[in-house]
Amino acid sequence: MSIFWKKRSVFTAGLAVFALVLISATGSFAGKSGKIIWKSSGHGPASDPSQIFHDKLCKAITKATGGRLTVKPFVGGSIVPAYKEVDAIDQGVLQMAYSCPMYNLDKWPAAGLISSRPGGLPGEALRTWFDYGGGADLLNKMMEGYNVMTFPGALAPLPEEVFFHSKVKLESLADLKGLKARCMGDGGEILKRMGAATVIIPGGQLYEAMQRGTIDAFEYSTLASNWKMHFNEVAKYVYLSPTRAPSDPQVIFVNKEAWAKLPDDLKKIVQSVVAEYTQKQHEYLVFESVKAVDKFRAAGNEVYKVPRDIEVALSAEADKFYAEKSKSEKPIFAEIYNSMKEFGEAYNAIK
The missing domain is CATH 3.40.190.10 (Periplasmic binding protein-like II)
Structure with a gap:
């Protein structure tokens, strides 16, 4: 067995134990009322606008679904170590996360391509490629074998770093x-x-x-x-x-099994709200970055x-x-x- 797979096995075991603790504490990922409860994590500190938008997104999904799907937001590093959010989704510790693909190079060397990288696509082109040019499908193909997926609209391109x-x-x-x-x-x-x-x-x-x-x-x-x-x-x-x-792309990832269990109407609501907020964050950061130059000076x-x-x-x-x-x-x-x-x-x- 390679060193990588040994490390992954140890990490997997740790997450699995943690998942069992969470499940025993909450009863299940479906509340007593039959409402579905998801846990979602950002990847940054509380002051990072990406984390702030993640938290707003979780609340917006909960509101748009009338509470039928409650998404509880967590700050990066509070549930699992920072940058391990996608591993936590794979193991069911999280049902959703907002993270950079490049934080998963240990699993997928191609993840660095859909990230802030030399020669990458600028924001508008990147989101268009992801939504209409087959990018989301290629990312899912890259993640085959893992309990993780994404969908069009889930990528926030963000302006240049x-x-x-x-x-x-x-x-x-x-x-x-x-x-x-x-x-x-x-x-x-x-x-x-x-x-x-x-x-x-x-x-x-x-x-x-x-x-x-x-x-x-x-x-x-x-x-x-x-x-x-x-x-x-x-x-x-x-x-x-x-x-x-x-561009500085960040992506909403979800647990495949949790996604499959959602009723179709809730899937559509989630996709719609995610697409709205990822675009909003991009536009907000473009506008604020223009003003920030003068602030730094x-x-x-x-x-x-x-x-x-x-x-x-x-x-x-x-x-x-x-x-x-x-x-x-x-x-x-x-x-x-x-x-x-x-x-x-x-x-x-x-x-």
């Missing part, structure tokens, strides 16, 4: 060498290949990690989200560029575009990375990559 909040001024490609930086997903792997010393740290721990000097720079989310998390207080420089992450931060030589080198390294992965990984990797690439080329042709 901040390239870096940094204590170090970046003036050329050479400044990436040895830079201690928090970078997630494929972007983190690509920057590591370029010489950065990348680490994985949950979003809720970034402020403290910068204060302590554990890292010198980090990527996390949009200007709007990062302003609300007070990152202006721990990093002087803000670097902007769509090269590393032209007023707070004393220096806001710059990423040096051109870094952008060029990153794009070139990303092309090499994905060419290698398309050959070495399971066919689903190349299938998703090529689907996104072809749609992106068609999308750009009409711009």
